[in-house]
Structure formats: C-alpha cells, structure tokens
Amino acid sequence: MTDSSWEKSISEPESGMVPTGEGLPRYRKLRRRSVVATSLVALTPLIIMVIINFYQDKEAYIAESRYAVSRILSNTKRNLEFIIEERRSALSLILNEQPYQKLNSPGGLKSIQKNLNNSFGGFVDLGVINSEGIQTNYIGPYELIGRNYRDQAWFNEVLVRGVYVSEVFLGHRKLPHFVIAFKHEIDESDFFVFRATIDMSLLSEQITTTQLDQNTDVFIVNSNGILQTPSAFYGEVMDTMSIPVPKRIQLVETIDEFDENSRVKTRGFSYIKGTPFILMVLRQHENIYVHWTYHRSGIIWFLLLSIVLILIVIFYGAGHTVKRLRELDRRRAKIFHNIEYTNKMATVGRMAAGVAHEINNPLAIINEKAGLLEDLIKHTDNFPNSDKFIAITNSITNSVERCSKVTRRLLGFAKRMENKVETIDLGDLLREVVGFQSTEVKHRNIRIGYNIQENLPTIQSDRGQLQQVFLNIINNAFAAVDNGGSIDITIADADNKRIAITVTDNGVGIPKEDLEHIFEPFYSTKGEFGTGLGLSITQDIVQKLGGEIVVESEPGKGTDFKIILPISGRGIPYQG
Amino acid sequence: MGLFRVLLVDDEEELVTTLQERLSYRDIEAEYSLTGAEAIQKIREKKFNIVVLDLKLPGISGIETLRVMRSEFPNVPIILITGHGSPETTDDLPKGAYEYLPKPINIDKLVAVMKEALADK
Numbered sequence: 001m002t003d004s005s006w007e008k009s010i011s012e013p014e015s016g017m018v019p020t021g022e023g024l025p026r027y028r029k030l031r032r033r034s035v036v037a038t039s040l041v042a043l044t045p046l047i048i049m050v051i052i053n054f055y056q057d058k059e060a061y062i063a064e065s066r067y068a069v070s071r072i073l074s075n076t077k078r079n080l081e082f083i084i085e086e087r088r089s090a091l092s093l094i095l096n097e098q099p100y101q102k103l104n105s106p107g108g109l110k111s112i113q114k115n116l117n118n119s120f121g122g123f124v125d126l127g128v129i130n131s132e133g134i135q136t137n138y139i140g141p142y143e144l145i146g147r148n149y150r151d152q153a154w155f156n157e158v159l160v161r162g163v164y165v166s167e168v169f170l171g172h173r174k175l176p177h178f179v180i181a182f183k184h185e186i187d188e189s190d191f192f193v194f195r196a197t198i199d200m201s202l203l204s205e206q207i208t209t210t211q212l213d214q215n216t217d218v219f220i221v222n223s224n225g226i227l228q229t230p231s232a233f234y235g236e237v238m239d240t241m242s243i244p245v246p247k248r249i250q251l252v253e254t255i256d257e258f259d260e261n262s263r264v265k266t267r268g269f270s271y272i273k274g275t276p277f278i279l280m281v282l283r284q285h286e287n288i289y290v291h292w293t294y295h296r297s298g299i300i301w302f303l304l305l306s307i308v309l310i311l312i313v314i315f316y317g318a319g320h321t322v323k324r325l326r327e328l329d330r331r332r333a334k335i336f337h338n339i340e341y342t343n344k345m346a347t348v349g350r351m352a353a354g355v356a357h358e359i360n361n362p363l364a365i366i367n368e369k370a371g372l373l374e375d376l377i378k379h380t381d382n383f384p385n386s387d388k389f390i391a392i393t394n395s396i397t398n399s400v401e402r403c404s405k406v407t408r409r410l411l412g413f414a415k416r417m418e419n420k421v422e423t424i425d426l427g428d429l430l431r432e433v434v435g436f437q438s439t440e441v442k443h444r445n446i447r448i449g450y451n452i453q454e455n456l457p458t459i460q461s462d463r464g465q466l467q468q469v470f471l472n473i474i475n476n477a478f479a480a481v482d483n484g485g486s487i488d489i490t491i492a493d494a495d496n497k498r499i500a501i502t503v504t505d506n507g508v509g510i511p512k513e514d515l516e517h518i519f520e521p522f523y524s525t526k527g528e529f530g531t532g533l534g535l536s537i538t539q540d541i542v543q544k545l546g547g548e549i550v551v552e553s554e555p556g557k558g559t560d561f562k563i564i565l566p567i568s569g570r571g572i573p574y575q576g
Numbered sequence: 577m578g579l580f581r582v583l584l585v586d587d588e589e590e591l592v593t594t595l596q597e598r599l600s601y602r603d604i605e606a607e608y609s610l611t612g613a614e615a616i617q618k619i620r621e622k623k624f625n626i627v628v629l630d631l632k633l634p635g636i637s638g639i640e641t642l643r644v645m646r647s648e649f650p651n652v653p654i655i656l657i658t659g660h661g662s663p664e665t666t667d668d669l670p671k672g673a674y675e676y677l678p679k680p681i682n683i684d685k686l687v688a689v690m691k692e693a694l695a696d697k
Contacts, residue, residue: 360659367680
C-alpha cells in the first residue's frame with residue numbers, strides 16, 4: 001500500500017451529495033406561495049385600472065349617445081316646427097289677406113293652392129266649410145263639396161281652439177296626411193273654417209334625412225302611441241309603438257335611458273308645439289362589452305401583454321429566489337457537514353495518535369527482546385542452528401519495523417489533522433456560528449444578545465476548531481432554553497494576553513451532580529440523543545488551542561460557559 | 577568498566593531491562609529507573625555520562641525530569657525516546673534534548689547517537 005492511498009480515501013469529504021433538509025416539496029410550496037402573493041400584488045392594481053377604464057368608457061359611451069340624441073332631437077324638432085309653422089303662417093296670411101269670396105270660389109281657391117304649392121309645397125287640398133259644417137268649396141283630388149263635418153271631432157276642436165293641427169290619417173290613396181284648420185270670423189255673427197290637408201311626407205322626408213345609422217331611429221308618434229311616420233324599430237305609419245308613450249312634459253326635450261329586450265337605448269322626445277305630434281329619437285346601444293373591447297383593444301392587448309410579462313417575471317423571479325434559497329440551504333448544510341467532518345477527522349486523528357503511542361511501547365519491547373535474542377546468539381560460541389535463529393530474529397525485527405512504519409504514518413496523519421493557525425475576529429466568528437442557527441433563532445423566537453468589548457484584538461487560532469467549539473456551546477444553549485428564551489454572548493479581555501468569551505443562557509441549567517461530569521467523555525444527559533462526546537471534545541479542542549473552558553450553572557436559572565483563549569498562538573496555561 | 581555509563585529512564589521495565597542487557601553486550605554500562613523521581617535521585621547519587629529518557633512517565637513527567645536534569649547536570653546529554661513519534665510527526669517535543677528517537681528504537685542507532693553526543697561534549 002502506498003503511503004497516501006488510504007489517507008486520501010478518508011480525508012476527502014463526500015463532495016456533492018449534501019442533503020438540503022426537507023427536500024423538494026418545501027421549495028415547491030415556497031415557490032407557489034411567492035408566485036401567488038406577488039401576482040396578486042402586481043396584477044390587482046392593473047385589473048382595477050382596467051375595470052375603472054371599462055366603466056369610464058361606458059359612461060363616455062352613454063354621454064356620447066345622449067349628445068347625439070339631443071342634437072338630432074333639437075335639430076329635427078326645429079325643422080319640423082319650422083315646416084308646420086311656415087304653412088300655418090301662410091294659411092293664416094291668406095285668411096287675413098284674401099276676401100272670403102275668393103276663398104269660396106273654386107277658381108280663387110285653386111289659384112291660392114297653386115301659389116301655396118309653388119311657394120311651400122305639400123298642400124294636397126284646400127277646403128272652406130261654413131259655420132253649419134257644410135263644405136262649401138274644395139280644391140283637391142276628391143269630390144267633397146257639400147259634405148257635412150259638423151259632427152266630426154276635428155270640426156268641433158277647430159271651433160273651440162281656433163287653430164287645429166290633426167293627427168295623421170290615411171286618405172283614399174293610403175298616403176299619410178295631416179290637416180291644418182282655421183276658424184275665421186266673417187263678421188260678428190258668422191264664421192267659416194278654412195281647412196288644408198298637407199302631405200305627411202314633408203315631415204317624413206325631414207326625418208329620414210337626419211337618420212344617421214342603423215342604431216338610430218327618428219319618428220313621430222301621437223299621444224296614443226300611433227306612429228305618424230315610419231319607424232325603423234317599431235313599424236309603419238299607423239302601427240302602434242310597442243313602448244309606452246312618454247308623458248307630456250311641456251315643450252321640454254327629455255332624454256333618458258331604458259332597457260328593451262335586454263338592449264339599452266337612449267331615448268329623447270319632445271312634443272311639437274301646437275300639434276299632437278311627439279318627436280322621438282332612439283339610439284340603440286351597441287353591446288357595451290363588444291364596444292369596449294373593440295374601441296379599447298389597445299388597452300386590452302396592453303393588459304394581456306402586461307399580465308403575461310408580469311407572470312413570466314414573477315414565475316422566473318420566484319424560481320430564481322427559491323433556487324438561491326435552496327443553494328444557500330445547501331451551502332449551509334455543507335458547512336455543517338464539513339464542520340462535522342472536520343470534527344470526526346480530528347477525533348480520528350486523536351485516536352490514531354493514541355493508538356500509535358500505545359502500540360509503539362510494546363513494539364519497542366518486542367524489538368528489544370528480539371534484539372537481545374540476536375545478541376545472545378551472536379555472543380554464544382557454537383550456538384546450534386545460529387543461522388536459523390538469526391534469520392528468525394531478523395524476521396521479527398523486520399516485522400516490528402513494518403509495524404512502526406504504520407504507527408509513524410498514523411502519527412503523521414494525526415499531525416495533519418491538527419490545527420491551522422490564522423487571524424480571527426472573535427465577534428465575527430461568533431456571529432457566523434450563531435448565523436448557522438438563524439432559522440432556529442427565528443422559529444423559536446430566541447433573543448441573541450451580543451456584548452462585545454470595543455477595540456478587542458484579533459487572536460491567532462484555528463478557525464475550524466473554534467467554530468466547532470462555539471457551535472457545540474451554542475447548540476447546548478439552544479437545547480437548554482425554552483422558546484422565547486435568551487442567549488447572551490459576551491466577549492471581553494480576560495487579561496492582556498487572553499480573551500474570554502462567555503455564552504450565557506437563561507435555560508434549565510445543569511444540576512450540581514451533572515456539572516462535575518459534563519466534560520467527561522460519554523457522559524450524556526440527553527439519553528439516546530447525545531453521544532456524550534460534545535463537551536469532552538470541546539474541552540479537548542480548547543485545551544489544545546491553549547485555552548480553558550469553565551462552566552457555572554444554577555438549575556432553573558441558566559448556564560454560563562466561559563472560554564478563555566490566548567491572543568497569540570498556544571501554550572499559555574490558564575491561572576484563574 | 578565499560579565505555580561509558582548510561583541511565584535509562586522508562587516506566588516499561590521489560591524495555592529498560594532488555595536494553596540494559598543489550599547495551600552490556602556493547603560494553604556500555606546501563607542502569608535504569610522506572611520513574612522520573614527515581615531517575616533524578618539516581619543521577620544525583622552517581623555519575624552518568626548520558627541519559628536516555630522516555631517522555632511519558634508516571635508522576636514527574638519526562639519534560640519536568642528533563643528540565644531538572646538539564647539545570648542540575650548541564651553537561652550530561654539527554655536523548656529522548658518517545659512513542660509519540662519524531663520531530664517530523666509532532667510539534668510537542670520539548671527543547672533541551674540532544675536528540676529524539678522514536679520507539680521502537682534501533683540499538684545500533686542509539687549507540688551511534690550516544691557516542692556522537694559524548695564526542696560533541
């Protein structure tokens with residue numbers, strides 16, 4: 001066997017496969033939680049913003065509809081009123097200017113109709129009815145002279161009001177018309193009624209020119225809901241509108257929204273002055289979601305893209321964070337592992353040294369006895385079979401030599417297990433060691449207090465061994481305190497050549513009968529959980545580093561472990 | 577009367593008696609002590625040219641024995657023997673010894689070192 005082969009095989013730590021604690025599910029859960037929480041925080045404002053945008057857009061859409069309805073309503077109303085008023089004024093002027101005789105003569109009336117149609121248009125017929133209700137003159141497509149209107153409602157209305165505008169009716173040719181009629185006094189005792197039938201298409205044309213799109217409907221309806229002009233939504237002239245007639249509000253344009261067959265419509269209506277007509281403007285809303293998604297596709301795409309990007313970032317970010325956490329855990333576990341390994345190797349080293357020493361003594365005796373045999377044989381004359389005896393003693397001493405090579409190698413190995421001296425800041429070292437336990441500190445709500453004297457010198461010692469020492473002491477303190485307990489670490493000058501580190505806990509303390517034995521090997525109070533070697537090894541290391549460890553404890557109050565270390569190198573015995 | 581007189585100090589009686597006998601074959605007169613105290617007493621009573629001292633002794637340690645002998649008899653060279661290995665394998669060897677020999681000891685090497693120590697004196 002070569003000198004290094006077996007040493008190498010045990011001095012290499014098992015690299016790579018270091019356990020990372022609770023395994024994969026823990027990290028998956030952590031990742032899932034972090035993804036969900038971050039997504040909620042990142043996406044909620046975005047989604048709220050989009051919802052707000054949707055409602056703002058809806059409001060804007062309705063406002064736009066109202067504006068359009070209002071505009072059409074007032075324009076159309078003005079036009080219609082103008083057309084009706086124009087004709088009424090013309091008829092009124094004729095009544096006042098033309099003598100009754102001209103009106104009542106067929107030739108005179110015909111020329112009046114001709115002039116009216118030339119100037120204004122739409123006058124289908126003209127008629128004169130006397131106070132008895134008898135039609136005395138008529139110019140138009142029918143033979144109506146002599147007809148009696150006295151019992152008809154419109155005739156009585158003219159008598160009461162003086163001026164009358166009728167609802168729409170269909171004549172013999174099924175064309176919609178309406179009538180304007182005036183009562184005119186001939187003298188104090190007599191009067192006549194002047195009646196003009198006007199083609200409704202005058203008004204319908206006015207309306208159709210204003211119609212904007214298939215979602216807009218403009219029409220005239222009377223107070224019974226009978227359509228006076230064709231409607232895109234509700235049918236032809238004289239059909240009954242399927243929605244209720246709005247209540248009369250005096251000459252005021254009214255705009256509101258209502259639902260019909262689950263579609264929202266903006267409705268504007270206005271009574272037309274001096275007529276039974278109600279002008280209605282309806283605008284059917286597009287589906288608000290369809291409208292929104294169509295008009296705000298930019299925002300929606302932006303939203304979707306943002307969500308995708310955010311989710312990608314969160315997903316990979318969380319993955320990265322968890323991966324790093326896992327890596328840190330792995331490294332921490334590895335450090336622990338290495339410390340444990342170093343500790344094991346140090347123990348192996350010490351054992352090896354002990355074994356070598358114990359074997360070397362009997363080996364030395366065997367060697368001398370064999371040597372003495374050889375001496376005796378050589379100094380005795382004619383010793384029988386002396387050659388053979390010498391060969392035997394040589395074989396023995398050679399074997400001893402082989403054994404001693406092994407023990408020397410063991411001792412050499414033990415020496416390599418010994419310490420490397422470097423400059424150490426004890427405060428940093430203690431924080432680092434406590435840092436190994438940060439999860440437990442947090443989890444068990446343990447308070448760690450540091451009381452480190454200022455301007456402490458660094459010391460020369462073995463970092464790995466000191467880590468081992470303090471890890472043992474601090475682990476013991478953790479085991480001793482309850483959840484929520486406290487551990488204080490005090491570092492101060494012991495004298496000008498040494499520094500004292502005191503680890504004080506407020507835990508269960510150590511009973512007096514145990515206190516005398518705690519540094520003895522295999523003495524454990526932890527039952528099957530402890531090897532009983534922790535403090536023994538700790539003391540061993542401290543002494544080897546030229547330091548001293550002392551313990552004070554009071555059951556129920558806590559324990560002080562005080563470790564005194566030389567500032568430089570080793571070999572300064574502790575006097576106190 | 578041999579070449580010189582040597583005091584062997586080791587708590588292993590089998591070792592020192594055997595060494596004593598073997599040295600006598602090489603004209604070296606050897607006496608032995610099993611403890612440090614006995615050895616110090618012996619060297620005070622009788623003149624020895626050289627001391628062979630084991631580091632690990634019961635009672636007064638080898639190191640302490642070495643210190644006393646060096647201070648009282650600075651002209652007597654001391655050869656240390658130790659089961660703990662040689663200067664190559666341990667840092668713990670104390671100062672003041674002429675030479676360190678690891679156990680098991682090669683008698684020829686021991687004799688050579690003793691002669692060399694006495695020649696150097």
